[in-house]
Amino acid sequence: MVVQNDVLYLAHIQVPSGTELTNSIYWEKLENEDPNSPPSDQPSSSAPTGTEQPEETPLPNGLINFSWGFKTIEAHDAETYLVENDKVKKFIDPADALVSYWGPSENEVVANLTYRFDFNGSVKSARARIATHSLNYSSNSSYSGSGFSSVWASSDGSEWTRISNNPTPSNESSLVVFDDQLPTSLMDSSQLFLKIQLQTSGTPLDSYATAQFSKASLNNDEYVFHLDANYSATSDDPGRINYNLGLNEGINYVLSNLETYNLYSASQYGSSVHSAIEQGKLMVTQSPADYDLISISEFNQNHYNLGVAEGVESVLANLKSHNLYSESEHASSVLAAIEEGKMLVTESPSEYQLIGIADFNQTMKQRVQENSFELGFSYLSELIANQATSSETKNNGIRWGVTWVTDRNASSATPYTPSWLYLEQLGWIWTNNSTFPYFYKAPSSSQAGSWLFFEEGSAPPRFYDFQAQLWMIIED
Structure with missing residues (x-):
């Protein structure tokens, strides 16, 4: 429901995004849904006129057959014989926009829908099919409320006989379909009245009803309300029979040639609406940006990317809290560590199995002079043969060795x-x-x-x- 300029608009089917309120296919002024006159305890005593006359077909036995009904309350003639709609309104099923039904407009009161049928003669037999739903959401966490329904019949609109009862169910849902002959006590009358009573309690009636009449989809192919009656016509009204024959022929011709009159059947209409809804959904889901929308996956990815960026920024701004160091800090620390390592070795070479050049030269000189010939010569030979020994050390070693050998060889x-x-x-x-x-x-x-x-x-x-x-x- 939408309010614009103090006017209430009601949607009978799911409305695609962006549909104007002037589009009568989807929107209807709520004031058009109101009864033309205040409700009363009894239906109107005046006979229906015009197109509300019964559809009749002569039978071989001299009786006239009347047959009328609807498969959805959205059918063009579904209210032809409706003479009372007291405290009721039409609902669209919140779970399926193609499904609609009648239900109470108020809680804790009896709501009535009464259909009146007038015959040009006395009714000899009649059969009706009427479907009602009663719901009990006392154990349902998503819905609330309860309701019950019943169907009544009368031959004069005053004395009523209950022909169907659908009390509040012990479980969640109850569908009762009356599909039987009407009581014989109603026969031999020129009128038939069928009343549906609905009552709800604790139900959010702005969304759904827990007492429902004629609930059906636009694509439904089975009657939810139907009356089939045979009556004997009065002998002084042959024109009535001929009129009805012509009327039925005209109606049948139109129904058989819908395209000629640019008309659509209820199933075609429902199928077109359903296809249009799916097309609209597809247009939005394929190009959500055109409708200021974004897909869930893109939404999640954007938040993920934002989190990654903020995480990187947080780490770079707080390196110490993550036990991290920048490249410049690392390079500076490495250079300082190298210098510290060099200083530790050069200041205490003996701890690292090293000896300074000056100490080495002095030691070599003492060893050549003081130690045995074998040790000195062997040590010098190893140093001279080692590629890692400096040229200065090698030259000193050769010089000391030759000098020492010369001294040893002085014995001639x-x-x-x-x-x-x-x-x-x-x-x-x-x-x-x-x-x-x-x-x-x-x-x-x-x-x-x-x-x-x-x-x-x-x-x-x-x-x-x-x-x-x-x-x-x-x-x-």
Whole structure:
């Protein structure tokens, strides 16, 4: 329901977004839904006129057959014989915009809908089909209220007989369909009245009703209200029969040629409305931005991206709280740590198995001068052969070694024999005047060649093997 300029508009079906209030397919002024006259306890005593006359067909037995009904309250002729609608209104099912029904407009009062049928003769038999719903939402957390309904019949509008009762159900919903012959007590009359009574309690009647009459979809293909009666026409009214024959033929012609009159059946109308609704939904869901909308997935993604951006910004602005450091802080700390490490080593090299060059040179000089020849020469040889030894150290080592060897060779000792000599324990060894007391031991199949030092004056003779780093005694 919409209010504009103090005028109330009521929608009978689900309205697509943007539909103007002037569109009568969807909107109806609420004042047009009101009764033309105040409700009364009894239906109007005046006979319906014009198109409200019954539809009649002559039968072979001389009776006239009357047949009328509707499959939805939205049918164009659904109110043809309605003479009373007291405290009732039309509802659209909130769960399905194509479903509608009659229901009370107020709680705790009896609401009435009365249909009146006048016949040009006396009724001999009649059958009716009338559907009512009663609901009880006392155990439903989403809905509220309860209701009950009943159907009454009369031949004069004063004396009523209940033909259907649908009390408040013990469960949630109750559908009662009266589909039977009307009582014989109502026959032989020229009138029939059918009254539907509805009453609700604690129901939010602005949304739905818990007592419902003729609830059906626009696509419904089964009658929710129907009356089929046979009556005997008066003999003095043949024109009435011919009129009705012509009337029925005209009606049938229109119903068979709807396109000629640019008309649509209830099912076609309902199908078109349903298709239009689906098309409207598709237009919005495919292009939500055109309707100032956004999809849930895009909404969630935007919030996720916003959270990521704020998270990055928060970390960058508060590095210390996350135990992080910037690149410049890291580089500065690394350089400072390198300098600190260099200082720790250079100030205490011995803790790292190192020695300063000055200390090293002094130590080497003392070792060459004071220690045994074997240790000094071996140590110098290793230093000179090591590629990591500085050129200055190598030069000093060679100079000290040559000086020391020269001093040792000052005894003018000569080798026992020059050139190659074979000893069983050593194999082939070589020396000369300038090399003695050093010998070169030739390589064998199991050992590489190496230099030896002969200790003069030793008995038995002793040789130091620089390769194996051990003394060897030559036994007889």
